[in-house]
Amino acid sequence: MEFRILGPLEVIADAERLDVGGARQRITLAILMLDANRLVTVDRLAEAIYGEQLPPTARAQVQICISSLRRLFAAHGAPDTIATHSRGYILRVGDGQLDAQRFEALTAEARRARNAGNLEEAVTKYRTALKMWRGDEALQGIESRPVQASASRLTEERITTNEDCINLELELGRHQELVGELTSLIEEYPLRERLRGQLMLALYRSGRRAEALQVYRLARETMIEELGIEPNEQLQRLEHAILTADESLEPPVQATKVPVEPPPAAAPPPVPFLLPSAIADFTGRTKQVDAIERELALASEDPTRFAVPIVIVAGKGGIGKTTVAVHTAHMVAERFPDGQLFADLHGGASRQVSPMHVLERFLRALGVPGNAMPEGLEERAEMYRALLADRRTLVVLDDAATESQVLPLLPGTRMSAVLITSRSRLAGLAGAIHVDMDVFDSDQSMELLSRIAGTVRVRSEVSAAKELAELCGQLPLALRIAGARLSARPHWSIEQLVSRLEDETRRLDELNHGDMGIRASISLTYESVGEEARRLFRRLAILDTGHFSVWMGAALLDRPFAEAADLFDELADAQLIETAGGYGLHSLYNFHDLIRVFSRERLAAEETPAERKVALERVLGALLFLTEAAHRREYGGEYIQIHSDAPRWPLPERLVASLVAEPLPWYERERPLLVSGIRQAAQAGFVDLSWDLAISAVTLFESRVYLDDWRETHETALAAVRQASNVRGEAAMLYSRGVLHITEKRFPEARQDFEEATRLFTGIGDDQGTALVLRNIAFLDRMSGDVDQATAHYERALAMFERMGDQVASAYVLHNLAQLRLDAGDPEAASALLSDALALSRDGGSRRVETQVLHRMGDTYLAWNEPDLAADIFDTALGMVRDIGDPVGEAYILTGLGIARLRQGQTARAENALRDAVRLARTTGDRLPEARSLLGLGELALACEDAGHAVMHFEQALSLFRSIRTPMYEARTLIMLAEARAMVESEGRMGESGELVG
Template sequence: MPRPLAEFVGRSTEILRLKEQLAPFGETPPSPLVIITRPPGVGKSALAAHVAHLAKDRFPDGQLYVNCRGAMPDLPALTPIDVLGRFLRALGVPPSAVPTDLDEAAAAWRSRLHDRRVLVVLDDAADLAQIRLLLAASLGNTLLVTSRETMSWGEDAVQLELARMSQAESATMLAKLAGADRISAYAGETARLVRLCDGLPLALRIAGARLASRPDWSVSALAARLSDEQTRLNELAVGDLAVRSSLAASHTALERGSRPVDRLAARTLSLLGLLHVPEVTAEAAGALLGVTSGEAEAALERLVDAYLLDRSGPGRYQLHDLIRLFAGELHPSDWREALIRALSYYAASTRLASHVSDPHRTQPAAPVDAVPHEVRTAEEARAWLREEEAVLSAAAVQALHSPDDTIARLGVNLTFGLQWRQERAYHMTEMKELNTLALRVSERLGDEAGALLAHDHIANALRLTGHTDEAVTHLRAGLELARRLGDAFSEMRTLGNLSSAYNSGERYEESLPWAELQLSLARSIGASVGVRYALLSMGYSHLGAGRPEEARETLHEALAEAEKAGDIGQEGVIRVALGEAHVDLEDPKQALPHLLRAREVFEANGYRIGKLRCLIALSRAYRMLEDPDRALSCVNEAVVCGGGLGHARWEQRLREERAAVDATQTAAPRPGSTTPAC
C-alpha cells in the first residue's frame, strides 16, 4: 500500500462513512465493494490510502494495491488479466502457474481469497469492465476502488462522490504546507487563493508547496499570479504534480475510448472551452458541435459521468473554473465554425423569443440563419429569455470582443435581440454596457445602421436612469445617421425616443414638439406603432405639464389605436397614463379600471417600471376613495416590485406615496378589519 499523506487534512465526514463500510461495528462483515469517485484532482487516491491504513487491522490476511492506470495518458490502462496476474503473484502463485485464460485467472483469484479477509485497493480504475471479474471475492474481503468515472453496481456496492474541499479544510491544508501563521495572517487572501484553486486538493497541494518553497512570497502574491486565467494552469504545477496533466489524463482517456460517445464527449469538452458562458443546454451544445441535441446530451452526460462537467440544474451543465481553463487550451482546429454555430443559435433564438414575447415590438436584431430554440407562446418566450439572459449576455460580450468580423457581428445581433427583455426587466446597466460595445463594433465595421440602433439603445438606458442630457446626445447622433441613411422609420422612432427622453427628465414642454414631429412622420409613412407611441408621449407631456384634460383626450386616442392593433403591452402603458390623468382630475373611480387592467398586463409581461408606476397610481386612487388599507397594500407591493431597480425618480415618488399612505392610516386598525389585496 502507498503510505498515507503526512499532510492529509479534512474529509472527516467522508472518513467516518468509509470506516463504517470497511470496519463496521461488531461482527458485521465489511462492504464487499466501496467506490470513491469524482473529478480529477479531488483527492480520491489520497483518501483511499488514508482510510486503508486506518482500517488495515480488520484485514489481517493482507492488503493489496494496484494502480489500474485508468487515466494515465502516457501508459495504457491495465487489462483485467494484468490486474489478476499481479494479485495472484502477490498472493503466492508462482509466475509460471498464473493462468493466462481470463476465466481461469478469475477462478484462481476467488479460490485464493476464500475464507480470507483481504483489503484490495484498485486505484484509478478506468471502468467496471476493468475490475468486474475481481468483484466475486468471498464475503469478508473488500475492494476499495477509486475512479474518475461513475460506477453503477448492485446492492453490495457503496459509492462515495467526493466533493471539493470546504473553505476551512482548504485553509487547513495550506496552513500545514506553508505554515499556519502565514496563512491565518491573511484570511481574506487565503479565501481568494482557495477559490482560485477551485477547492481541488491537488491544486491546493501545489499552491501550498509553492508557498513553502518561496518564503518571500505572500499569500496575496500567489493569489495574484493565479488570478490571470491565461497562466493559472502554468502556475498550478510543481515537480511532477500539475493540474493540467491530471485533467489531460481524463480527456485523453475519452479520446481513446472505444465507444463513439466517449470520443464525442472529448470533442465536446474541447468545444465547451471556446464558449465563455456560465452554463449550457444540450440544444446549445448541439449547435456548438453541429449534432442533434440528443447526441449532444449523451456527450454531456458522458462528461458528467467522467466528472469533467457538473449539472447546474435540470438540463443545464457547467464547467468548474480549472476544467474550463483546461478546456480552453484544447483549441480544436474547427473552433471558428463551432463558435459561429453556437452564437448563431443564441442570436436566432433570442430574436424569435423576443418576437413571440411581444409581436407588436419592432425587432432591432436581423434574422440569423440558424435553427432557434422553439417557443410557442409569449409565456414560454419570456420564461426562456429570463432563464437564458445571463448566458446570452455572456455570449454577446465574448463575441463583441472578437477581432473576427463575422463573430463580432453576431455579438451585435445578439445584443440587439436582448433589447426588449432588458427594458422589461430594467437591466439598464447591462443594456448600456452591451450596446456601448456594439456601437464600437458597428463603427469599426462601418455599419451605420448598427451604430444608429446602438445609439438608440444606449440612450434608452441613459434616459431610464435619469441621464437625460447624455441620452439626448446619443439620440441626436442617431437622428443624424437616420437622416443620412434615408431611413424614415428609424428617424420616426428616434424622434419619439427624444420625446421620451425629455419626458423621463421631467422636461415636458421640450418633449412635446418631438412627439408631434414623430406623429406627423409616422402618419406619413403609415407606421401605426409610431402613431400610438407619439400619442402616448404627447399624453405624458400634457400630464407632466399639468394639463390632465388634454392628456386624457390624447391618451384615449392612443388607447383606441393600441386596441385596434391588439398591442397589449402598449395598452398597459397607455392605461397607466390614463389612470394617472383621471387621478389628477380627481376622478379615481374612472382611474381604477385602467390601472387594474394595466397591472394585469405588467404582471404577465414582467415590465417592472410599468408595474411600479401603476401601483403608485393605484395607491393614490385608493387614498382618494378613502380606502387606506388597499392603498397600503399597493404601496407594500410597490416596495417589493421596485426593490433594487435603482430608478431615482420613481423611488422618490414611491417614498412620497408611502408617506402619504402612512399619514392616512388610523392609529389602530378597525375591529375585525384586514388589509385586502391591492
C-alpha cells in the same frame, strides 16, 4: 407529466395514466421517484428489485428497466426525464411534477403560517396537502423492502400532518366537527396516543365528558394489551383534567376585534449562500481540513485580532484545492450565520475574472440593486466592506492568480473570514495562514478509486489498483478520471486500464512534473468517446463562456438538438464535462479548468481556422435567433428592436417555445454567453452579429438592471461598427446607449447620443430607427419641461410609425402625448388619444404597452375627479402588470391606485398601495417611480393633517426629482412642500386653547 406516489404509483401525461410496465419497472421508477432529482446508484436499484441475493444479470436488468421507462417517457414528449450518470441515474422532475414535493411544500407553508399566527391559513394549507393523498400509504402495492422503507417516511408525515392540522382546528374551536374524523383515524391508528388525546379534548369541549373518559379507558386497555405499558404521561394528565373540569380545557375565545396591522417591518438583509454543492465522495485530506477549520475557529474566537482572518490553500493544478475548500466551507458554515460568498477567479485561465465583476456579483447577493451599484472598483470595494463590517460572513475565493486580484475582495473587519485557493502562495497577503496541498498517499488514492469504481471491484484487484494509483501519480483529478473510466465500463478489469496507461510510458513519466500527466489521462478518456463527441468537445472550447447549454452544441456541430443532447451525455459520462445545474432542456454543463486547456489544444490541432470561424458564426447566429424569440415572448412582439441582416441559425419552433417559455430566466442563464458572444463576434469581424446581439441583450440588462454589462457590451459593439464604417450599426448602438443613459438618469449624455443617432439614421433613410430615437428625445424634452418640443418630437415619431404600420409603437407614442395633454390640464384631449392607443396596443398584442395605456387612463380619470373609475382601471392594470412580471410598471400603477384610494377617502388602503409602490421602486433601483410614490405619500399625509410627515415625504421626493433632473416634477413638489411647511409653521404658533399666538 405528473408523478404520483402518495398512494398507488401513477404517472399522468396529458390527462392519461401511463402503463409503467411490470413489477421490476414499477420498483425502479418508485425508487427514482422517492429520490427525485438525486442520484440513485445502480446497486441500490438492483437491491430494490432483487433484495440481497443479486443474480448475475442484475445490472443488465436495471438497464433494461431504465431503457423501457425512457422509451415510455419519450413517447409522451419527455425524453430527458431520466439522466444517466457514471454511478447511476437521476429522475428529473420540475416544480409541481411530483405530488410528494407539492405535499412537503404545502406543509412547510402551513408551518410558516402557523408560526406567524395565521391559523386559518395554516389549516387551509394542511387540508390541501392532505387531499393530495389517494390512499393510506405511499406507493401502495409495490412489493420491495427498500421502497416500502422509504415510503413509510411519507406515510408517517401524512398522519403527523393530520395531527398538526387537527391541533390547530381545536385551537380555532372546531371541536364538534372533528369528532367523526378523529374516531375514524383512531380505528386506523389505534396506538397513536396524540389522536386519542385530541378526540378526548374534542368530546369534552362538545359537552360529552363521559365519552371523553371512555376514550381514555379504551386507550389504556389497548396500550396494555398490545404493548404492556400504560398510556403516556400527557394522556394521563388530560384524563385528570377532564375529571376535575380543569378550566384550561375550555376552548379558546376567538377575538372579535380586528387587530390593527402594524406597519411593515424593514426587510432583513439577504443572507447569501453561494457555495457550490457539498462534495458527495470527498476523500482524505483530514490534515488539511482540520488545519483550515482550526485556523478559522481560532481567528473568529480571538478577541485581540483586528484584521480579517485569511487562510490560503496552495498547490498545483488538479491537486484538489477547490474540493477541500468547498468541503471545509460547508463544515464551518454554521459559524458564519450571515452567509457564505463564493467566486471562481479563474486564475489559471487566459481571461481571469476581474475584482470589478466579482464585487458586482457579491454586492447583488448582499441586496444592492443594479442602479445603486458604484461604477469604480474602489467605490464598490468600500461598499462591500461597509456591508460586511458587522456581519459574520465566510468569503471563499477559488483559483486566485495574484494578490491584486484578491485585495479588493477582502472584508475590512475580523467579523468575517476569507478562504482562498491558489496555485501560488500569494505571499503578499500579510498575516495569511498557508495550508499546502500535495498528492494523495496510497491509502487515500485507493479510497477514492473505491468510491468511484466500486469497493468490491478494487478489493478483487488490489495489486492492479495500487499500480493504477501510481501511474496516476496519486493526483486526485487523474484518479477521478481513471475511476470514472472503470465505472463507465463495468466489463473491464482494472488490469486492462493499467495496460492502457502503460502504453503511454513517455508521457506518464512526466506525471510527477506538472500537468503533462493530467493531459495524458484526459487524452485516454478523450479517445474513448465517439468522433462526434470528440468534435463537440473540441468546439465547446471556441466559446468564451463558463457554461454550455445543449442548443449551443447543436449549433456548433450543425446537428439536431436531440443528437447534441446525446453527445453531451456521452461527454458527461466520460467526465470530460460536468453538469452545472438545470434539468431537461435547460441542463447546463461546464469544463474543469484543466480539461478546458486540453480542449483548446485539441481544437487548435484538429480544426482549421475556417472551421472554427464558421462554427462560431453558427452558435452566435443561434444565440441571436433565441434572444429575438425571448424578446418577443417577453414583450408580446418585435417591439423597440432594431435588427441587422446578420445570419441566424434557426432552431425548431417547438424547441424554441420551450427554451424561452420563461424569457427572463432564459436570458439570465445565457447571460455569460451573451456578454462574451458580443465580444467574440466583434473580434471575429461579425460586426452585424455583434451590435444586433448587444441591442437584443438589453431586454435582460434593462429588466435586471445589469448596467455594467449593458455599458461594456455596447462600447465593444460600438467600437466594432465604427471600425467597420457600419453606419446603421453605429446609429443603433448610440440609440441603445442613449436608453442606458436615460436608465442611469444621465439626461445630457442621453440627448447627445440620441442627436447623433438621429443624424445617422436620417442619413441612411431609416425611418424606424429615426422614430425610435425621436420618441426618446421627446421623453427628455418632457422631463426638462419643454412641452412644445416634446409634442413636436412625439408627433413626428407617430407619423413615421403610422406610415410603417407599427401599431404598438404608435400606441406608445399616443399614450405619451396623452400625458402631455394631462400635464396641460386637458383631460378630454388625453382621453381621446388614449382610446386610440388602447385599441392599437390590443390589436398589436402588446400587454406591456396596454398596461401603460391603462395607467394613463387611470390618471385621466383622476384629473376628471372620478376616483372610482380610476381605481377600477388601476386594479385591472395591476393584475396585468403582475402577470407579465414588470416591477417598475407595478410601482407606477400602485402609486396611481394609492392616489385614487385617497380621493375615495380610503386612507388606509391608499397608504398600503403607496408604501408598496415605494418598496417596489427601491427594489428595482428606479428613482422616478420612487419619487412619485413619495409624492403620493406626502399628499396622503396632508390630507390626514399630518404636516410633519408630509414635509418629510415631499423633501425626499424633491431630492430624488432633482437628482434625475426633472424640473416639471420639481415644481409640482415645491408647491406642495411650501403648503406643508406653512401648515407646520401654523401648528407651531397655536396655543393650548387653539387660538393663534402672537
